[in-house]
Amino acid sequence: MTEAVLGRSARKRLTILSAGRDLFLSNGYQGTSVDQIAASAEVSKQTVYKHFGDKHELLLAIVNTALESTVTPFLERIRALADTADLEADLTALAADYLRAVLQEPVVQLRRLVVGEANRVPELAQLYYEHAPARTLAAFADCFSVLHDRGLLRVTESAVAAEHFAFLIVGRSIDQALFYGGPQVLAGIDVDGDVRAGVQVFLAAYQARKG
Amino acid sequence: MTEAVLGRSARKRLTILSAGRDLFLSNGYQGTSVDQIAASAEVSKQTVYKHFGDKHELLLAIVNTALESTVTPFLERIRALADTADLEADLTALAADYLRAVLQEPVVQLRRLVVGEANRVPELAQLYYEHAPARTLAAFADCFSVLHDRGLLRVTESAVAAEHFAFLIVGRSIDQALFYGGPQVLAGIDVDGDVRAGVQVFLAAYQARKG
Numbered sequence: 001m002t003e004a005v006l007g008r009s010a011r012k013r014l015t016i017l018s019a020g021r022d023l024f025l026s027n028g029y030q031g032t033s034v035d036q037i038a039a040s041a042e043v044s045k046q047t048v049y050k051h052f053g054d055k056h057e058l059l060l061a062i063v064n065t066a067l068e069s070t071v072t073p074f075l076e077r078i079r080a081l082a083d084t085a086d087l088e089a090d091l092t093a094l095a096a097d098y099l100r101a102v103l104q105e106p107v108v109q110l111r112r113l114v115v116g117e118a119n120r121v122p123e124l125a126q127l128y129y130e131h132a133p134a135r136t137l138a139a140f141a142d143c144f145s146v147l148h149d150r151g152l153l154r155v156t157e158s159a160v161a162a163e164h165f166a167f168l169i170v171g172r173s174i175d176q177a178l179f180y181g182g183p184q185v186l187a188g189i190d191v192d193g194d195v196r197a198g199v200q201v202f203l204a205a206y207q208a209r210k211g
Numbered sequence: 212m213t214e215a216v217l218g219r220s221a222r223k224r225l226t227i228l229s230a231g232r233d234l235f236l237s238n239g240y241q242g243t244s245v246d247q248i249a250a251s252a253e254v255s256k257q258t259v260y261k262h263f264g265d266k267h268e269l270l271l272a273i274v275n276t277a278l279e280s281t282v283t284p285f286l287e288r289i290r291a292l293a294d295t296a297d298l299e300a301d302l303t304a305l306a307a308d309y310l311r312a313v314l315q316e317p318v319v320q321l322r323r324l325v326v327g328e329a330n331r332v333p334e335l336a337q338l339y340y341e342h343a344p345a346r347t348l349a350a351f352a353d354c355f356s357v358l359h360d361r362g363l364l365r366v367t368e369s370a371v372a373a374e375h376f377a378f379l380i381v382g383r384s385i386d387q388a389l390f391y392g393g394p395q396v397l398a399g400i401d402v403d404g405d406v407r408a409g410v411q412v413f414l415a416a417y418q419a420r421k422g
Binding site: 026028030031109111112113114115116117118119120125126128129133137157160163164166167168171172174175176178179180181194197198200201202204205206 | 237239241242320322323324325326327328329330331336337339340344348368371374375377378379382383385386387389390391392405408409411412413415416417
């Protein structure tokens with residue numbers, strides 16, 4: 001097999017992933033057929049099966065690809081917070097980016113799709129949770145543990161502190177966005193004000209007392 | 212029309228609502244037909260249409276009925292908290308009941324169904340949000356406002372304090388339950404410990420200082 005052939009195969013794979021994502025997000029898992037995906041990607045149904053096995057495996061691959069590109073960079077941001085020289089300012093800036101990120105419409109649509117199929121495709125729901133919320137919470141927990149060791153926070157259970165921080169910042173908005181969509185929620189909130197209020201509550205409970 | 216006839220009609224209505232709820236929760240909105248609901252309720256398709264118009268109206272009626280029976284009693288509990296003589300104890304007890312309530316499997320399944328159909332049936336998502344999370348948050352806000360006036364809490368924006376309290380208590384669990392189901396989440400958490408931790412954070416930020 002030549003490199004040119006490999007390149008075409010990889011391109012076809014990306015085209016199928018993209019066509020599948022658009023159709024699944026618009027029409028749901030049950031409302032989307034492999035025939036439609038093949039037609040939209042301008043490949044044969046056999047090509048879809050060759051690359052992804054079946055519709056179910058294709059959905060898993062789509063979700064995996066989407067999460068890798070959105071979650072992984074954010075985990076780096078959380079790790080960097082452990083080195084902060086100005087906890088309140090850096091925590092507030094990170095929190096604002098976190099809130100804006102979870103309200104991006106493709107993120108909200110992916111959550112809706114996965115939640116809506118959780119009964120019929122439970123391994124998809126598990127894949128999603130482990131790769132997105134669970135990894136994010138674990139990264140916050142590691143970071144808060146370091147900040148405790150540095151004497152900036154006073155945290156007995158870092159996993160619990162991570163949950164408190166995450167849901168003080170994004171809890172209400174991420175929940176509402178499942179029902180109304182991300183852009184409508186984002187348009188109705190004051191990101192900076194909401195984030196400052198959430199950070200204040202977190203620090204009131206967890207900031208190490210001076211002196 | 213005699214009373215006996217009215218009674219039979221009302222019974223049929225309840226039977227259709229119950230059959231529809233079970234089928235929608237198991238198979239989703241798209242995966243459920245009016246034919247199946249009629250067969251399960253042992254009525255004709257025409258009877259379903261006579262009572263509910265169409266499948267879409269039936270779903271709205273089912274969600275409305277489910278929310279009335281679960282949300283309304285809880286709102287009374289929140290109102291009663293405003294009269295507390297022991298804030299921390301009563302807040303903790305209410306929070307534990309709140310957490311257990313949102314992790315009941317029918318509640319989680321209803322959320323999944325509504326979220327999964329939010330693109331195709333946005334008015335259902337809006338109905339759900341306004342009747343469940345929004346009313347609960349408004350009741351907490353009213354309660355915290357009274358507790359502020361009584362000198363027990365120090366709350367500048369009662370709506371924000373309500374969001375912080377709700378998502379400190381149920382945020383992580385309600386989110387995880389959308390992916391794993393309520394019973395699995397409930398089995399994996401320490402309700403009393405989680406609730407105490409959440410209440411401590413809330414009070415650290417919002418309890419009025421003595422003296």
